[in-house]
Amino acid sequence: MHTFSLNSSPTLFAKNLNSIHEDESCNYPIFLHQPTGKSQRFSLFLITCCLIVLGVLIPLNSGNKETAHYALAASPQTSSSIHPLQHSTLEPMRHDDDTLAALTIYFEAKGESFAGKLAVAAVIRNRMIHHFHSDGTVRGTVLRPKQFEPWITRNPDDIPFNPSNTKMQESLMAWKLVQDGRKVVNGAVLFYNPDIVKSPRWAQVHRKVAKIGGHEFFHTERI
Known part of the structure; x- marks a missing residue:
């Protein structure tokens, strides 16, 4: 039997979720105990909520990395791209x-x-x-x-x-x-x-x- 706690870290929780499998002798997943009725529905509800949270957080984290990379790539051009006149100190006001x-x-x-x-x-x-x-x-x-x-x-x-x-x-x-x-x-x-x-x-x-x-x-x- 595979067991895990809902209080585990998100990473460990995700790994444990991947280990869930269907038991050959029953029609529902095997958890900490064999849930029935309301307890089964409540457990499924908690798992669904956790999956939704993980599904939102992971893309956000990935998106932040992409944004940082783009900002670096879009940094100001070097002076070699500036018009030659802008290098001159002879720009009278x-x-x-x-x-x-x-x-x-x-x-x-x-x-x-x-x-x-x-x-x-x-x-x-x-x-x-x-x-x-x-x-x-x-x-x-x-x-x-x-x-x-x-x-x-x-x-x-x-x-x-x-x-x-x-x-x-x-x-x-x-x-x-x-x-x-x-x-x-x-x-x-x-x-x-x-x-x-x-x-x-x-x-x-x-x-x-x-x-x-x-x-x-x-x-x-x-x-």
């Missing part, structure tokens, strides 16, 4: 877009005529339009890593815009003038000054479209 563009033109075309400033302004605008090393915004264009020399070593937040500075005023004016879509450098998106820097590799493969002042300008089209 001090200047608006027009001022930031003007400062870029001021440093890139320093010593150039107004036409030279207008050409650099057009390059920035063309990059934004064609998403050439750009996300379509001023900040996402001029602050793109290793694209515009002024911000490779400088932080725009450290540089004030001086309205009384004629060259800065011209740079801002040049930027505002190219907003109407005027073609200044035949759609150029690249430029460099051969008197200052060594000819970059891209200058050997991209089509040269203009030379204004000390700068040579190139299109995205290859030779």
Whole structure:
């Protein structure tokens, strides 16, 4: 005869339940004693309740483990998935877009005529339009890593815009003038000054479209 107590632990209780079998000499399961009538029905009722409780607790426990595993898998992405601009410390809060563009033109075309400033302004605008090393915004264009020399070593937040500075005023004016879509450098998106820097590799493969002042300008089209 198999015996067990209803006060046993759930695990032991479950094991004992599995050992219940039908006795060949009777028509009901063998328990602690041979139940009859009300005692039999009461025992069956208690067993049913325990089975229901076990049936609820086991799935809940399993579900908690699955939830914990999912939370771990859904943890935040590593920095390698972040847009390159977000790694840069050069994200100025001090200047608006027009001022930031003007400062870029001021440093890139320093010593150039107004036409030279207008050409650099057009390059920035063309990059934004064609998403050439750009996300379509001023900040996402001029602050793109290793694209515009002024911000490779400088932080725009450290540089004030001086309205009384004629060259800065011209740079801002040049930027505002190219907003109407005027073609200044035949759609150029690249430029460099051969008197200052060594000819970059891209200058050997991209089509040269203009030379204004000390700068040579190139299109995205290859030779």
